Amino acid sequence: MKRAVIVQAKRTPIGKANGMLKNYEPHELAAPLLKYLAEGLEEKIDDVILGNVVGPGGNIARLSALEAGLPLSVPGLTLDRQCSAGLEAIRLASYLIQGGAGTCYIAGGTESASTSPFTKRARFSPDKIGDPDMGAAAENVAEKCSISKEAQDTYALLSYERSWKAFESGLLADELIPFGSHSHDEEFFKKRKMDTLLKRAKPIFKKDGTVTAANSCGIHDGAAAVLVMEEETAIKNGYKPILRFADSAVAGVHPNYPGFAPVPAIQSILERNYITIDDIDLIEINEAFASKITACANELSIPYEKLNVNGGALTVGHPYGASGAVLVTKLFYDVQRRRSCKYVLAAIGSGGGVGAAILFKAVC
Template sequence: MNKAVIVEAKRTPIGRKNGMLHRFGPHELLIPLLNHAAKMSNNKIDDVIIGNVVGPGGNVSRLAVLEADLPVSIPGLTLDRQCSAGLEAIRIACCFIQAGAGKCYIAGGVESTSTSPFLSRARFSPDKIGDPDMGVAAENVARTYGITRELQDEYTLLSYERSFHAFKQSLFAKEILAVNEYNQDEEFLKERDIEKLVRRARPVFKKESGTVTAANSCGINDGASTALVMEEGLAREMGLQPVLRYLDSEVCGVHPCFPGIGPVPAIQQLLERNKLTIAEIDLIELNEPFAAKIVACSKALSIPYSKLNVHGGALAIGHPYGASGAILITRLFYEVQRRKNCTYVLAAIGSGGGIGLAILFEVIGED
């Protein structure tokens, strides 16, 4: 079987909805990422696979390919698996390579909530099952799994602390390709008293009995992220250093009223199939739409915070829906190179409708 490896991963800076990236459509956010990956691969690209959630519809990937002046022979594929879309795009590229369908893909996701033409979200589930908004679903998870406001706020402060520390240490600089003059995440453009904001925030989705607040929830954001996924032999022939080798993945469904718990069975099944335990996974990136979800998943899987989202995540820097899964991979890509002592790493995400997706990678040392 062919082996799929990731040889490069980049993201744009992340902007708030109607913030610094508000004038860029999704295809425009992708252009610097596509040009960078195409140059690295000498345009040996079989396809560009992009996850996108909130529009504008059509084939955003194909439009971006043409706008970026890539060869017209690259068809472009756009997919929607809600917040899992960017991670799913990378998973599909890896599976295509394993199957021999191609040898070189640009895969990831993009979201421009600022330019979305849709005033309300799409349906996640039929009413007869339950179709809660994601904030209400986070409350469902918190209540069912016993995740208190205090636990959520504690994790939120940890995520912010880690993200701001990484920013001040310039750890995010290698991840980011500028979009015009914008080269850092909007969240870091001004100092704020985060602890005061977190402690004082009131419940948003269930005002009387809720525990989920605006502070322990992610923002609504714009941004993009892609990985260059190649067949390992081709990458080495081209003198490119593989960093992450795809081993396996799992996607599964959970009840739509509890989408935040989706990563749990996906990770459990993935580890069981590969005869691994959480203790043997060196780093885990788990998307952070709500602190309630992270704490619940961490407790259910016995994941220590020391190996989970070690430089923070979406609670602090934002959640551009379709791109967030690819951002998880980008974060792992650079962190394993800094640590140089990792063997297995894992990225996972849960999405609207009750979907959990997880990917397992083996870390490749330098030749």
């Protein structure tokens, strides 16, 4: 079987909805990434696979490839698995390489909440099952898993401090390519007194609830993508493999509890590969809500020391279709800094109750 490896990974700076990237459509956010990742390989790209969630519809991957000036022969595929879309794009590219369909793919996601033509979200589930908004669903997870506001706030503060430390030490700069005049994420324009904000924040989705604006992510714009290649082809073209695709899984849970969906996906990977959480050195789970992260960490016995070690979406942001690729981009650079990693994992939960996870072996 062919082996898929990730040899490059980048993202744009992430902006708040109606913030610094408000005038850019999804294909305009993705195009600079595609151009960067394809440099020198333009004629060898088999496909561009991008996740997108909030529009404007059409084949945004093809449009992005054309906007980037890639050869007309590069087709483009856009997919929607809600917040898992960017991770699913990488998963699909890896399996296409394993199956011999191609040797070189750009995969990731792009999202512009600012320019979305849709005034409300898509339906996640039939009403007869339950179709909660994600905030209400985060409350469901907190209640089901007995996650207190204090536990959520403790994690949110930890994530905030980690994000700022990573920014101030220059670690996040490795992940980025500048976008116009923007060279870092909008959330880092001004530091906040997060401990005070967390204490003051009131529940916003449920009376007497535990989920607040301070322990939830915001709505954002941005794009992220990776270059996935067949390993021998990558080496022949002068690339150094960093992450080798090892396995992946998707799983469904009740749509009322989408934040819990990473749990069965990760459990499936662990069981199939005869490993435990102890065998995984770094884990990235998307931080849509602190209730979700705390619930997943508790259920899977994940120590915070190896979970989202440089912060995540609670601070930097969650550009829906791109977030799964942001997780992989973080892992791509973290394993190169640590040099001692063997296995790393990225996972994300989505509206409708779908979880996706990818296990990588570090080869750098």
